[in-house]
Amino acid sequence: MVWTPPETVDAVADGLAAHRYIADEGLATAVFLSLTLQRPLFLEGEAGVGKTEIAKVLSAWLGSPMIRLQCYDGIDSSQAVYEWDYARQLLHLRAIEASGATVNEDELYDERFLIRRPLLAAIGHQGVVPPILLIDEIDRADDEFEAFLLEVLADNSITIPEFATVHATIPPVVILTSNRTRDVHDALKRRCLYHWIDHPTFERELAIVRLRAPQVDAALASDVAGAAGALRDLALYKPPGVAETIDWARAVSALGKTRLDAQTIAATLGTVVKYREDQAKVHEHGLETLMRAAFERAS
Numbered sequence: 001m002v003w004t005p006p007e008t009v010d011a012v013a014d015g016l017a018a019h020r021y022i023a024d025e026g027l028a029t030a031v032f033l034s035l036t037l038q039r040p041l042f043l044e045g046e047a048g049v050g051k052t053e054i055a056k057v058l059s060a061w062l063g064s065p066m067i068r069l070q071c072y073d074g075i076d077s078s079q080a081v082y083e084w085d086y087a088r089q090l091l092h093l094r095a096i097e098a099s100g101a102t103v104n105e106d107e108l109y110d111e112r113f114l115i116r117r118p119l120l121a122a123i124g125h126q127g128v129v130p131p132i133l134l135i136d137e138i139d140r141a142d143d144e145f146e147a148f149l150l151e152v153l154a155d156n157s158i159t160i161p162e163f164a165t166v167h168a169t170i171p172p173v174v175i176l177t178s179n180r181t182r183d184v185h186d187a188l189k190r191r192c193l194y195h196w197i198d199h200p201t202f203e204r205e206l207a208i209v210r211l212r213a214p215q216v217d218a219a220l221a222s223d224v225a226g227a228a229g230a231l232r233d234l235a236l237y238k239p240p241g242v243a244e245t246i247d248w249a250r251a252v253s254a255l256g257k258t259r260l261d262a263q264t265i266a267a268t269l270g271t272v273v274k275y276r277e278d279q280a281k282v283h284e285h286g287l288e289t290l291m292r293a294a295f296e297r298a299s
């Protein structure tokens with residue numbers, strides 16, 4: 001059996017929606033092209049716009065594992081590709097020595113001492129459907145790691161000097177994300193399809209809240225989606241992401257409310273605005289003013 005990618009952009013949008021992810025046409029198209037052309041997809045956007053989630057949902061939809069490489073400051077190839085289990089090698093060595101046998105060095109570089117990190121796991125994956133390789137928050141890693149990653153992506157193979165070269169039998173679907181705390185190099189971008197994910201429109205955010213928090217009253221979901229959009233207009237240090245909007249709707253609903261009002265915003269602001277300075281800014285702007293802006297968006 002050979003895996004074939006979805007046939008249309010609509011099929012992608014529908015497949016994601018079936019797993020509770022609402023993509024606009026631009027994003028669905030980017031995912032479709034990435035699957036069809038077998039090119040890594042580079043997703044950039046502010047925190048909470050659904051970059052990580054799309055990899056999870058793709059994996060659920062395609063029925064293939066998601067392998068996640070979370071980047072961080074100082075990450076290197078031993079965390080990303082493979083590592084030899086030094087402690088176990090040493091134990092093995094001691095056991096041989098204790099038995100009086102001679103040590104054959106090759107034995108130490110055996111499969112069972114190899115710790116497979118995400119890149120090796122993804123490239124070495126055996127199966128019919130390609131795994132989803134999520135390289136999350138690449139902007140947190142350094143230049144050197146980025147260059148290294150570029151090589152791995154170009155070759156779709158990994159050489160372990162003491163062991164073997166692993167070639168991908170089925171290249172992984174690669175999704176890279178960045179919160180854009182720094183710009184990623186052109187060389188890496190050139191290898192990828194690029195898509196900027198914006199904060200959702202009011203309509204899309206409302207649809208997401210309805211899908212993810214179905215227990216929340218429809219009118220309340222609309223109020224909250226409108227207010228979240230209005231908050232993003234305030235140039236906050238951390239504008240709310242979609243997850244915060246969902247949390248906010250759930251929180252207000254849990255208080256037994258079916259509509260949003262200034263008093264309720266004041267009581268629940270901590271579920272959606274999580275910096276003191278930002279909260280002060282919201283109060284300065286005025287909660288009644290915010291409510292008016294929210295209603296305007298929702299109408």
Ligand SMILES: Nc1ncnc2c1ncn2[C@@H]1O[C@H](COP(=O)(O)OP(=O)(O)O)[C@@H](O)[C@H]1O
Nearest residue numbers: 020021022047048049050051052053208242243
């Ligand atoms: N388009 C979407 N459809 C459904 N849920 C979404 C969407 N975008 C974001 N979400 C929700 O917001 C949460 C945060 O998204 P996430 O992917 O973690 O953001 P990012 O990785 O961009 O910071 C997700 O767990 C999901 O519940």
Ligand SMILES: [Mg+2]
Nearest residue numbers: 051052053177
């Ligand atoms: Mg993320």
